[in-house]
Amino acid sequence: MATWLVRRLAASIAIVFAVVTITFFVIHAAPGSPFLPAESQHLTPETLRRLSTEFGLDRSLPEQYLLFLRNVVRGNLGQSFALRRPVADALADAIPNTFTLALAALIIDFALGLALGIYQAVRAGRVGDVVSGNGALLVNSMPVFWLGLVLLLVFGQWLRWAPVGGLSNPVLCPRLDSPACGLDFLWHLTLPALTLGLVGAASTARYQRAAMLEVIRQDFVRTARAKGLRERRVLLVHALRNALLPVITLFGLAFPFLFTGAVLVETVFAWPGMGRLAVNAIFQRDYPVVTGAALLTSAMVVLGNLIADVLYAVADPRIRVRSETA
Amino acid sequence: MTEPLLRVRDLKTYFVTEHGSGTARAVDGVTFDVLPGETLGIVGESGCGKTVTSLSILRLIPEPPGHILPGSFIEFEGRNLLTLDPRELRAIRGNRIAMIFQEPMTSLNPVFTVGDQIAEAAIVHHQVSRRAARSRAIEMLRLVGIPDPDERVDHYPHQMSGGMRQRVMIAMALVCRPQLLIADEPTTALDVTIQAQILELIDRLQAELGMAVLLITHDLGIVAGSADRVVVMYAGQVVEQAPTATLFARPLHPYTEGLLASVPRLDAPPARARGRLRSIPGQVPAATAWPEGCRFHPRCPYAWDRCRAEEPPLLDAGGEPGTHAVRCWLLTDPRRRTPHP
Amino acid sequence: MNVGNWLALGGAAIVALAAVAALRRRITATASGRRFFRHPTAVPGLFVLAFFVTIAIAAPVVAPYPPYFQIDITNPDLPPSTQFLLGTDPYSRDVWSRLVYGARVSLGIGAVAMLVAATIGTAVGAVAGYFRRWVDTALMRLVDVGLAMPRIFVLLMAVALWEHIALWVLVLLIGLTGWFGTSRLVRAEVLSLRERDFVVAARAAGAGSVLLEAGLSFLGLGVPPPAPSWGNMIADGWHKMTVAWWASTFPGLAISLVVMAFNALGDALRDALDPRRAGEEGGEGGGAA
Ligand SMILES: Nc1ncnc2c1ncn2[C@@H]1O[C@H](COP(=O)(O)OP(=O)(O)O)[C@@H](O)[C@H]1O
Ligand SMILES: [Mg+2]
Numbered sequence: 001m002a003t004w005l006v007r008r009l010a011a012s013i014a015i016v017f018a019v020v021t022i023t024f025f026v027i028h029a030a031p032g033s034p035f036l037p038a039e040s041q042h043l044t045p046e047t048l049r050r051l052s053t054e055f056g057l058d059r060s061l062p063e064q065y066l067l068f069l070r071n072v073v074r075g076n077l078g079q080s081f082a083l084r085r086p087v088a089d090a091l092a093d094a095i096p097n098t099f100t101l102a103l104a105a106l107i108i109d110f111a112l113g114l115a116l117g118i119y120q121a122v123r124a125g126r127v128g129d130v131v132s133g134n135g136a137l138l139v140n141s142m143p144v145f146w147l148g149l150v151l152l153l154v155f156g157q158w159l160r161w162a163p164v165g166g167l168s169n170p171v172l173c174p175r176l177d178s179p180a181c182g183l184d185f186l187w188h189l190t191l192p193a194l195t196l197g198l199v200g201a202a203s204t205a206r207y208q209r210a211a212m213l214e215v216i217r218q219d220f221v222r223t224a225r226a227k228g229l230r231e232r233r234v235l236l237v238h239a240l241r242n243a244l245l246p247v248i249t250l251f252g253l254a255f256p257f258l259f260t261g262a263v264l265v266e267t268v269f270a271w272p273g274m275g276r277l278a279v280n281a282i283f284q285r286d287y288p289v290v291t292g293a294a295l296l297t298s299a300m301v302v303l304g305n306l307i308a309d310v311l312y313a314v315a316d317p318r319i320r321v322r323s324e325t326a
Numbered sequence: 327m328t329e330p331l332l333r334v335r336d337l338k339t340y341f342v343t344e345h346g347s348g349t350a351r352a353v354d355g356v357t358f359d360v361l362p363g364e365t366l367g368i369v370g371e372s373g374c375g376k377t378v379t380s381l382s383i384l385r386l387i388p389e390p391p392g393h394i395l396p397g398s399f400i401e402f403e404g405r406n407l408l409t410l411d412p413r414e415l416r417a418i419r420g421n422r423i424a425m426i427f428q429e430p431m432t433s434l435n436p437v438f439t440v441g442d443q444i445a446e447a448a449i450v451h452h453q454v455s456r457r458a459a460r461s462r463a464i465e466m467l468r469l470v471g472i473p474d475p476d477e478r479v480d481h482y483p484h485q486m487s488g489g490m491r492q493r494v495m496i497a498m499a500l501v502c503r504p505q506l507l508i509a510d511e512p513t514t515a516l517d518v519t520i521q522a523q524i525l526e527l528i529d530r531l532q533a534e535l536g537m538a539v540l541l542i543t544h545d546l547g548i549v550a551g552s553a554d555r556v557v558v559m560y561a562g563q564v565v566e567q568a569p570t571a572t573l574f575a576r577p578l579h580p581y582t583e584g585l586l587a588s589v590p591r592l593d594a595p596p597a598r599a600r601g602r603l604r605s606i607p608g609q610v611p612a613a614t615a616w617p618e619g620c621r622f623h624p625r626c627p628y629a630w631d632r633c634r635a636e637e638p639p640l641l642d643a644g645g646e647p648g649t650h651a652v653r654c655w656l657l658t659d660p661r662r663r664t665p666h667p
Numbered sequence: 668m669n670v671g672n673w674l675a676l677g678g679a680a681i682v683a684l685a686a687v688a689a690l691r692r693r694i695t696a697t698a699s700g701r702r703f704f705r706h707p708t709a710v711p712g713l714f715v716l717a718f719f720v721t722i723a724i725a726a727p728v729v730a731p732y733p734p735y736f737q738i739d740i741t742n743p744d745l746p747p748s749t750q751f752l753l754g755t756d757p758y759s760r761d762v763w764s765r766l767v768y769g770a771r772v773s774l775g776i777g778a779v780a781m782l783v784a785a786t787i788g789t790a791v792g793a794v795a796g797y798f799r800r801w802v803d804t805a806l807m808r809l810v811d812v813g814l815a816m817p818r819i820f821v822l823l824m825a826v827a828l829w830e831h832i833a834l835w836v837l838v839l840l841i842g843l844t845g846w847f848g849t850s851r852l853v854r855a856e857v858l859s860l861r862e863r864d865f866v867v868a869a870r871a872a873g874a875g876s877v878l879l880e881a882g883l884s885f886l887g888l889g890v891p892p893p894a895p896s897w898g899n900m901i902a903d904g905w906h907k908m909t910v911a912w913w914a915s916t917f918p919g920l921a922i923s924l925v926v927m928a929f930n931a932l933g934d935a936l937r938d939a940l941d942p943r944r945a946g947e948e949g950g951e952g953g954g955a956a
Contacts, residue, residue: 011811014808015808015811015812015815016815018808018812019812019815019816022812022816023824026824026828029828125390130707134708137708137927137930137931138923138927140927140930141874141922141923141924141926141927141929141930142919142922142923142926143878143881143882143885143898143901143919143922143923144882145881145882145885145901146881146885146901146915146919146922146923147919149901149905149908149915149919150916150919152908153908153909153912153916157908157909217388218432219427219429219432219433220432220433220434220435220436222381222386222427222433223427223433223434223435223495223498224435225386225419226384226386226419226420226424226425227419227420227424227446227447227450227498228416228417228418228419228420228421228447228450228451229416229420229446229450230416231412238435238438241435241437241438242435242436242437245437256814256817259817259820260817260818260819260820260882263819263820263823263882263886264819264882264885264886267885267886278820278823279823279886279888281827282823282826282827282888283887285827287824287827287828290820290823290824290827291824293820294816294817294820294821294823294824297816297817297820298815298816298817298820301814301815301816301817302815305815315437316436316437317436317437317439317482317484318436318482318484
């Protein structure tokens with residue numbers, strides 16, 4: 001297990017390294033000098049000097065590459081032209097918001113998706129399965145930002161059940177410093193998280209249903225019934241434990257979906273996260289922010305896959321035991 | 327005469343197949359008894375409905391596509407299993423009647439230890455504590471001849487060989503001391519040497535625990551060594567039924583003859599033993615299209631007009647009353663027992 | 668909408684139905700063809716796609732106005748009526764007409780991107796699976812890197828770097844970033860190349876590309892406005908959603924329908940090609956946006 005983990009970890013680091021390298025060359029493909037575009041008049045001469053030494057802008061390309069690597073490792077992602085502050089600082093402000101949104105969406109995604117998928121598999125072919133199955137297929141096919149717009153229109157504008165955007169009420173709760181403001185924050189979180197979570201749940205449900213159906217027709221499920229177990233125990237213990245294994249893979253796949261979706265959903269709901277930061281940066285041609293966000297997102301995706309692999313190994317005795325003895 | 331433990335009457339289990347090909351009459355009017363403590367063999371080629379028969383007894387047929395027709399009757403210890411509510415049925419499954427399956431490689435749950443899987447039935451049916459159930463599991467593993475049971479109890483199925491897993495299946499089936507064990511081709515998936523060991527084990531445990539065994543196989547050779555009585559199935563029906571010795575000495579149905587001829591026999595004259603085994607020409611038809619008349623007639627060397635037109639009933643073949651029955655028109659016209667050219 | 672448009676619309680529906688019927692006659696000769704049409708979502712899915720393809724081709728007769736035509740700029744945001752089937756947008760353009768012309772852009776992007784992704788993905792996967800050893804290792808590490816970078820960020824970087832991306836470059840980029848998953852599937856199965864995995868992969872690439880285009884256009888970074896892509900239409904109507912919900916709602920519905928039809932067809936095709944595994948592997952569809 002330990003060797004496997006080390007090898008897996010090394011592979012992940014290698015991938016992130018490759019992404020960093022690609023990012024470096026993308027920055028260099030940009031018109032003008034990488035950190036000194038036309039907009040650099042925004043920067044003070046002092047900042048320019050600092051950037052120049054930090055990123056070695058006057059040195060050769062290989063040297064610049066090494067400096068870039070060193071800076072990335074140290075968490076220095078360069079300077080945002082538009083925001084006039086280091087990219088890392090801007091990202092650090094936005095990340096918690098994106099994480100909260102992604103986490104809430106992930107919970108909705110899996111809680112709803114697993115429950116629905118199990119329900120559909122148990123009722124396979126009956127009305128409940130067909131109706132919810134086609135519903136899931138439809139939601140799964142919706143552009144996530146459009147679903148956000150529709151939910152916003154219906155629940156935010158027409159019914160006025162939910163706020164129309166932002167992190168919290170700017171007048172009453174400019175910062176999260178009281179329990180009431182905590183609730184206000186959750187209230188603002190509901191619609192964006194639901195938007196992202198619903199689309200994810202539709203896909204998770206389809207996956208879970210298929211996995212469950214695949215397991216239900218296996219011999220050991222019949223064995224469990226022949227033992228005299230309750231149908232609930234047969235399905236929710238014997239079948240589900242096996243059907244959750246492929247879903248762990250889905251957990252890894254959820255990360256790219258969540259971060260991609262976050263870019264769009266944050267824009268719809270004016271949610272000040274990493275995605276919105278990146279999108280705004282593009283319009284200002286502030287590409288150190290864009291590449292920084294891309295880099296960070298890729299790292300998250302790789303981390304998500306790593307977590308999924310480890311979970312899988314822990315959950316499946318066939319892998320766990322083999323790698324222990326190996 | 328002793329009361330039968332299990333009484334199956336006119337069992338019909340059909341499957342509605344998807345689109346076009348019609349209804350599969352997998353089991354079509356099967357009748358037999360199992361007496362307490364005896365071993366009844368059910369024999370027939372693959373596709374004759376043996377598995378469906380055994381699954382029907384515990385109502386493990388997947389519904390849909392399958393269903394047991396009204397008019398069927400399965401009585402166990404005086405109760406009709408087909409009318410029990412789910413709770414009563416569960417109290418019998420794994421407790422009074424247990425089952426082991428053909429495929430030891432896939433019949434155990436891969437994500438639970440064998441100990442947990444054996445203990446589960448004891449916990450569910452006998453309300454014993456987890457610790458007591460665990461020691462019962464260890465005891466059962468020892469009983470079925472698994473070395474180092476204290477250690478093996480925590481192993482997962484994939485860490486065991488096929489023969490070991492079948493022993494685990496037997497341990498799991500017997501942990502509640504059932505009155506009836508249904509063994510559906512318990513050795514088909516195993517090596518020949520392991521086969522003999524498993525059959526011996528079942529025999530030994532049957533003697534120790536005093537249970538009845540319904541031993542299902544496609545191999546008459548297996549039945550010869552273990553069963554007291556034999557039911558021969560073909561095309562969803564019982565075609566012959568007799569005490570084992572009678573069946574081997576005086577097989578009356580041409581299908582039984584054919585099956586017997588394809589068993590390598592140690593007591594047969596050397597010339598025949600060395601020669602190629604005779605087997606029955608053709609194969610079992612699809613359950614959606616059983617032939618008209620006698621279902622065996624297209625493969626039967628003796629078939630004549632009547633066999634093609636009329637379906638024979640189960641006829642008494644003499645001997646001790648009610649012991650030997652055959653579904654064949656030859657019984658009414660024995661002179662025809664000479665094969666066509 | 669004038670009488671001619673209505674007739675054309677009805678004609679498009681009939682043509683779509685006829686196309687489905689003709690296809691059905693053609694391919695029910697084979698067992699897998701019959702299985703395909705037995706799938707409950709096969710016919711509706713085919714019909715939806717055929718219908719949108721037909722109106723895209725016949726856009727000039729189905730649409731009452733040219734896609735850029737501003738009817739009366741002093742009086743925008745008219746609700747759906749018999750004259751403006753789906754209403755008019757904040758720039759006083761007929762939503763139905765733009766939707767019809769938008770089908771050309773959106774379906775075209777989906778088709779081309781799917782073709783590019785499927786071709787490259789299959790080629791790379793086959794090469795990796797066939798040569799094995801270091802070729803395989805190198806290509807699959809490349810795929811790992813490709814899968815690690817969310818497509819939308821790759822495209823955002825590209826857009827950030829080259830100010831005005833031409834439409835064909837965008838389509839190519841969407842295709843070029845969509846083949847990683849395909850190649851992995853194809854490689855896994857290359858020794859026993861099975862059609863069904865190709866179907867799964869192609870569907871994911873196609874549906875994903877349509878959604879990705881919509882997302883980018885919505886952000887204002889995709890198809891350059893005022894071209895009538897469905898993503899652009901949602902973006903155009905977005906800020907006046909409260910007064911004119913129709914301008915953004917209908918194009919979103921069109922995307923959902925087309926992607927759903929795509930997914931449904933993919934399901935049916937996959938099950939038809941491998942009946943034993945019917946109903947497996949759910950949602951690869953919504954992964955991209
Ligand atoms: N789930 C099912 N669906 C449709 N037909 C089935 C199903 N299970 C069994 N059958 C049919 O029932 C017949 C008997 O099968 P089975 O009892 O497994 O035979 P055996 O165990 O004697 O080899 C076969 O022809 C098979 O096609
Ligand atoms: Mg069988």
